[in-house]
Amino acid sequence: MKIRTWLSLSSIALLLSLSSLAKAEWGVNMTEGVTEISQSIYDLHMLIFWICVAIGVVVFGVMFYVMFKHRKSKGAVAAQFDESVTLEWLWTVIPTIILIAMAVPATKTLVEMYDASDAQVDIKITGYQWKWQYDYLGEDVSFFSNLSTSRDAVYNKEEKGENYLLEVDKEVVIPTGQKVRFLITSNDVIHAWWVPEFAVKKDAIPGYVNESWVNVPVGQEGIYRGQCAELCGVDHGFMPIVVRAVSQADYATWLDEQRAEKEAAALAALGDYSFDELMTTGAEVYAGRCAACHGQNGEGMGSMFPPMVGSDIVLNDVEKHIDILINGVAGSAMQSFAEQLTDVEIAAVITYERNAWGNDTGDIVTPRDIIDARQ
């Protein structure tokens, strides 16, 4: 008796410690999120979950009872019944009623999710292999958002930070207390834009513009992280989404800053840059934007992504080199960088590629060359 009490007590303690562990570090459940929609989806999820648990307890309960009681080794003799129309009706009708009970709240939530009308802010989101472009419609603000975790962290050469793989070089900023509509599309393959805490997940499909929306309540300002959710090629695992929700006043300030930055960049392209300055900037741009496909040392990857080292275009054909950066290569993963990089950055990365890793052409491409080429 004593042993049994001790056993049951200790197993309860074990269960408790396991469940507290589960809460502490081992995420086991869906997030409740921060919006009304995400909350009702969470409630729906828990409702269905508990219904399933209840059914499971009954069905598996009967099974285990049978497995212990009706064993041949305990002298059970088999009954020979094999039919009951009443039972068949019963277990057709009862599940039907349960299903209808589930369908009602599910329909209600879905109808709400599909109502993207009366949005106060429109952001067009375009998926690229493997980054997101955010376009604030009517605000003249547009930028790309790339993974900022370093390749060295991925390859275990340096410590992984707290937000490993869920951090970007430029966050998308939205105001709280306003209905923000996302218009989601893609430039190449299918991606999916997903932020769990908003319960927003929508495929980004070339040729389609999908709608989704979020209204982050005032007081819930903060950083929300997500990831691409549709297999989109090699770096599918490396295109995170980071949203910063700010108050409406901060949002207006932020928009102004963006416009000012853009003007400053246009001015900067008219300045003069030394070879060393271009090489330094170029190396940064290369590591952030090019290395994922063309290799950290320009060695290329597989048959899809050509090497930079010893490439004929890189060594001999400046015009073609600039053209590829600005217009991309049709039908390949090489996209246009005209919108993604500033003139200075494009000039710098071309200069870098033509002089790094023993290419040593001595060519200098200036931002003015890029401005000319764009025309």
Place this chain on the structure above:
Amino acid sequence: MTTTTAAHDDHGHHGPAKGIMRWVLTTNHKDIGTMYLWFSFIMLLTGGVMALIIRAELFQPGMQLIEPEFFNQMTTMHGLIMVFGAIMPAFVGLANWMVPMMVGAPDMALPRMNNLSFWILPFAFGMLLLTLFSEAGAPNFGWTFYAPLSTTYAPSSVTYFIFGVHLMGISSIMGAINIVATILNMRAPGMTYMKMPLFVWTWFITAYLLIAVMPVLAGVVTMMLMDIHFGTSFFNAAGGGDPVLFQHLFWFFGHPEVYIMILPAFGIVSHIIPTFSRKPLFGYSSMVYATASIAFLSFIVWAHHMFTVGLPLVTELFFMYATMVIAIPTGVKVFNWVSTMFQGSLTFETPMLFAIAFVILFTIGGFSGLMLAIAPADFQYHDTYFVVAHFHYVLVPGALFAIIAGVYFWLPKWCGNYYDEFLGKLHFWLSFIGVNITFFPMHFIGLAGMPRRIPDYALQFADFNAVASVGAFIFGFSQLLFLYIVIKTIRSGKQATPEVWEGADGLEWTLPSPAPYHSFSEPPQVK
């Protein structure tokens, strides 16, 4: 030549030819069934090694063993090989062995086509696997090969993949036609439709599903081929095509395909549970109607795989409701199995253990399936590890456990010897524990927000990924024990009686063990 002549002189005792040509030229349903089963086991191990490579890479965050590009090739090939190379051929192998014996026929209706439908497979999969060694690498766009990732942006090996899928499709359609022809024409006198054993019924319905949807798959890969090589734009938005059309076509094939992989499993379990409960199957006719209902519904639920592609609201609602309805006939099946066990006289030999595990774990997969059917919630589940957990629960402890259960159940009939019961139970417990350690934590990491098909993940997913990887290695290596048990049984073991199991019922158990080369040369009479 001499052996053939000798065999012909010896009427009524046709033996197999000798040597390798026996297997190349055979038209015997048992030989072909055996080849199907060995082929699918080899594919199981091949796809299993790929799964272990995936799990080894995912053991810790960061890239350790392989590159993201190869990771994508592994997930793609693992899916294709397990679905088309392991599960489907295993069921065809079991059908080849058992359907003629269950309906009281001497062989399959179309024996030469039977030979051809098997021998296509090694070439189809050989070609698919060889792409791994090509410069472009193997297909890397997932087993669902969504366009345009699989067309405009695909490696050049995609053409071999398309040809391989065509070959597999031809093989499946021929196999299905053969099974339908056998069931329609070769039943013993007195065996009316509603007296057919459930494995025969479920395969009958499965065969129709195959005939209906494999041409759709062939159509969709042909459209890809045209887009890639002949300048069409079926799936290319820039040319006026529609990438979403691809998904509609793929899932119109893909959802019935899911039931193609589970209906025969229902049949197998519906034989094993009554046998070891020593009690007739509860609700036979409702089982048949439930199977037919599931098959019908499988054609009108495909877009529940596409809830996030931006379908109109009414479309979402329709597919949500239709999908939820599938829970009803599936529930009926589970309740019938439990009622069959109720007040039985149960023993727990290895086939029964696998069958009971099937009922419980498949039901868990069904629960998560019901959760996924709820469209609003699916926006959070879609393309996460929750989905991975769901379909592995229905396919591994679902379809695969049923196949393993069937092999243990019928092995004494096939080779005349009982398997080693202790080793069989050991295999069961290792598999049962391994499968749950592998796949249960995937529910958690999916709900916590880990997308599927990523080679590296954020740090909060690390612990459960490590657990899942450990489970995968336990499960994977315990299948080598299965191989050992089967080989040991073929070579030696306690002599099996014709009935094999105490509670066995059906024509196949009236034949001696091992079953003669030609099953029934005289049609038996069914009361």
